[in-house]
Amino acid sequence: MPSGAAARVINKMITAVASGKGGTGKTTVAVNLALSLGKAQLLDCDVEEPNAHLFLKPEFHRKRPVEVLIPLINEDLCDRCGRCSEFCQYNALAVTGKLVMFFPELCHSCRGCMLVCPKDAITEGKRTTGVVEYGVREGIQFIHGILNVGEAMASPVIAEVKKDMNKEGDVLIDVPPGTSCAVIEAVKGVDYCILVTEPTPFGLNDLKLAVDMLKEMRVPHGVVVNRAGIGDRGIYEYCEKENIRILMDIPHDEKIARLYSNGIPFVEKMPEYKKRFRKMFEGIREDVGR
Numbered sequence: 001m002p003s004g005a006a007a008r009v010i011n012k013m014i015t016a017v018a019s020g021k022g023g024t025g026k027t028t029v030a031v032n033l034a035l036s037l038g039k040a041q042l043l044d045c046d047v048e049e050p051n052a053h054l055f056l057k058p059e060f061h062r063k064r065p066v067e068v069l070i071p072l073i074n075e076d077l078c079d080r081c082g083r084c085s086e087f088c089q090y091n092a093l094a095v096t097g098k099l100v101m102f103f104p105e106l107c108h109s110c111r112g113c114m115l116v117c118p119k120d121a122i123t124e125g126k127r128t129t130g131v132v133e134y135g136v137r138e139g140i141q142f143i144h145g146i147l148n149v150g151e152a153m154a155s156p157v158i159a160e161v162k163k164d165m166n167k168e169g170d171v172l173i174d175v176p177p178g179t180s181c182a183v184i185e186a187v188k189g190v191d192y193c194i195l196v197t198e199p200t201p202f203g204l205n206d207l208k209l210a211v212d213m214l215k216e217m218r219v220p221h222g223v224v225v226n227r228a229g230i231g232d233r234g235i236y237e238y239c240e241k242e243n244i245r246i247l248m249d250i251p252h253d254e255k256i257a258r259l260y261s262n263g264i265p266f267v268e269k270m271p272e273y274k275k276r277f278r279k280m281f282e283g284i285r286e287d288v289g290r
């Protein structure tokens, strides 16, 4: 901390847990961190493949559908002028001499076609693209979204999960892997992002892409190295050069791997890690307060 600068006390922090690619242990870190903190809200925004619940095992008590807006065409009013399809930059509408075709998976619910239609032939309809489910385990509130099979757009489901974010306490967000629009939707508005990576050349390549994205979004970030001990030192050298804090090493450990494959968060059987996760989190809280 620079001399004379006082750290603010941050009581509530929104922390994303992300990774440049799938399979690096992002969900493992999110779930084990939630269990170590004991009192937090965990949002699984990896809506195409949510699996935090498999490890946390919450009791689900409520669910609600995610609906998106779609255009409904009144063929009686429509004169097939084609303005709606010309306007739609997502190619969700095509006008032939006889009808207007609508491709729901391509629609981004922008309402533009409704505004440009000179015959007022388009009204608002709704379509269900996923579901949000609510659960609880001990002091942890859990919410996840599930995108319906075949749907292309994860962002509306992620936005619905984040709508019910706790405003009083700490929130952890399990982010989809990669650097897509869905990742940006999940990371938007967070105070900090933990990047989980493996110490291999592939891990380094994906980490660099994720760091570039976070810099662009101006989100403070640090790195958890999972399966530390395999691979090489490339991640450590990169982080040192870029002045990115290594928050924690989780070693390549047969016991952790066995617990993972049995769906058991490793802090449950290795409680010494709870302290390490809590210490890491308090370090992040101090950094965010500066």
Ligand code: SF4
Pocket (backbone or CB within 6 Å): 073, 077, 078, 079, 080, 081, 082, 083, 084, 085, 095, 100, 116, 117, 118, 119, 120, 121, 122
């Ligand atoms: S803009 Fe309206 S009137 Fe023209 S083709 Fe589309 S729905 Fe029909």
Ligand code: SF4
Pocket (backbone or CB within 6 Å): 070, 071, 087, 088, 089, 090, 091, 092, 093, 106, 107, 108, 109, 110, 111, 112, 113, 114
């Ligand atoms: S709402 Fe927007 S994205 Fe959807 S069909 Fe109309 S113009 Fe295209």
